[in-house]
Amino acid sequence: MANHQLLNCEQCPIHDSTLQKLGLNNDSWDFVVALAGNPNTGKSTIFNALTGLRQHTGNWPGKTVTRMEGAFSYENKRYKIVDLPGTYSLLSTSTDEEIARNFILFGKPDVTVIVVDATRLERNLNLVLQILEITNRAVICLNLMDEAKRHQLEIDSRRLSKELGVPVVPTVARQNLGIQQLLRAIHEVASGQYQCRPHRLRSGSRELKTALRELVEKIETHFPGLNNARWVALRLLEGDPYITEALRTGELAGIYQTDSQFESNNNNKNDSAVDEIIHQANNLRWEIGDDLHDSFVEAIYQDAAQIADRVVRKSDESPRFDWERRLDNLLTNKWTGFPIMLLILAVVFWLTIVGANFPSSLLANLLIDTIHPSLKTLAANIHMPAWLSGLLFDGMYLSMAWVVSVMLPPMAIFFPLFTLLEDFGYLPRVAFNLDHIFKRVGAHGKQALTMAMGYGCNAAG
Incomplete structure (x- = not known):
């Protein structure tokens, strides 16, 4: 049903009437848009459709290895769009993951567009859930809907939007379908017309939830107004050196403060409070033990599986036989x-x-x-x-x-x-x-x- 609505809207007379593709002309802008997603989901095609540039698109993973920037104008507002490297996760320290994670966290984009492969929704949701732990302003671009239809997959985009707490826009970027709806969603989130209430991980061990609650309270006390305190706490519990250094240098405070506030607070920062947060994170990490990373990853997988179960079904069968998850459990099980x-x-x-x-x-x-x-x-x-x-x-x-x-x-x-x-x-x-x-x-x-x-x-x- 989502596909039919998409096609009808794309054929309307006012389609694409307010989009101006500005290419590399991004000297000034009103909003910054980050474009994130797994490799081979169509990010570059979306980027080209919005900016009019011709970034090379290919049918292989890992093509974007650096940031590509462009611009477009919509509803009399200028947007700078940054195509981040395709990555499966933000939890590790590889170059592509650091570029994507650090821009979303420290670049302070007004909107993060997460491009998702509709035929592999559950696997793509792993990255989506991680990004939603970092930012409160996101739009899900549910791309490759034509491939999903060919595989007889039906995705309830409205239910998915409700589950994730952010707009979800079905698209077929190769045919320029759904781009107008995507632009509208980006504009509404960037301008504040749409208030996102992003999903937070609900699964996980009791020890992890307790440690998170204690550390988040400590971080919010010393960094009031930090929207992603929970994600920062997760990274501190894992001993992420980059986030630890950002906390020590005050770079983390610059995320939510104005330049004058940041300079004033940075000159008078309480080093003992920062040391106290890092010390508490280290103690909690030892209390949880070596299962911390596995517990968090398992929580992401569980939430992704539960959401996919509720929004995806095969059109030719009522209960969805998820052979991919069975295979995934077999291939990632610590015994097999x-x-x-x-x-x-x-x-x-x-x-x-x-x-x-x-x-x-x-x-x-x-x-x-x-x-x-x-x-x-x-x-x-x-x-x-x-x-x-x-x-x-x-x-x-x-x-x-x-x-x-x-x-x-x-x-x-x-x-x-x-x-x-x-x-x-x-x-x-x-x-x-x-x-x-x-x-x-x-x-x-x-x-x-x-x-x-x-x-x-x-x-x-």
Whole structure:
């Protein structure tokens, strides 16, 4: 039903009548809009539709690695829009997550538009719930509605809006459908016509809820007016060094204070109060134990699953058979996740090593056993000096031939296999499984994927 309403509105005579695409002309603006979302959800397409720019769009994850800025005008107001890197989470310290998280927190956007893949709503809600812990001003862009319809998925966008406490706009960005409604929602939230009441996590262990309540009270006492005190408390409980430093330097206070207030309070800040907050967070973290991160992530997953259950259903079946969640529970379970991960990676490595043998031998025969002697014969026939022949054919060419014959076949097999695993959504689960292990040494779960790729390189150093 949402799709029909969307199409009818897009065909109305006043459609897109008040949008001015300003491209890179963002020297002055009335409101700042942040564009966030998982990789491969259509953020760049939304960005292009609003600004008139031609940021390259592609059907692969992780394309936006830096901030892209543009501008548009709507209802006589100028908007600066910032396309943040696509990310699955804001809980870790990878570069893309830090860029997205820090802009939403410290950049103080007037509206954060969260682009969501309608065909993978539950998985996308994990990021949505994290962003709603940071900001009170958000709009959900429910993109790829045509794909959801093709998969016979029905999404109650009104119910979803009620569950999340923010506007939800169904769109098909590739066909420019729903853009006008999205603009209207952005304008209403930015101008204060729509008052958001964002969802707060309800799941989680009793210990986590108690620790959060104590720490939030302490933070709100010393930082009155901080809208995202609960999220700051969560990050302090996890020992986030960036948030801890922002608290010490007073950068956190600058989020909700004017420049004059910030400068005055920063000059007279109570270091003992800040130390007290950090000390209490450290004590509570030790009381909860090593399960803190897992407990919070589990709370996000539970809330996302419950919301998706209430708003998504298959049109051809009354009770929704959620095979994806069953598979997700199997792949991320602490007892089954690691054996399955090791088995899949072992199969990938086996296919890479065994499958590369035949094309490697073919390339070696062609480049080394056939072409190289021919080149040496040619050099002799034209009386090329021995030192030049050795440099060109025995040195440069032979080195290149060995590298191509040895490295090209494994890469041609390995990287497409990894791309398939990414498209199937398995690699983020590998990163999730290994994140708590890698965090013990100050790393990130995503680095496990880089490390796995490094197993195929035998070069020294």
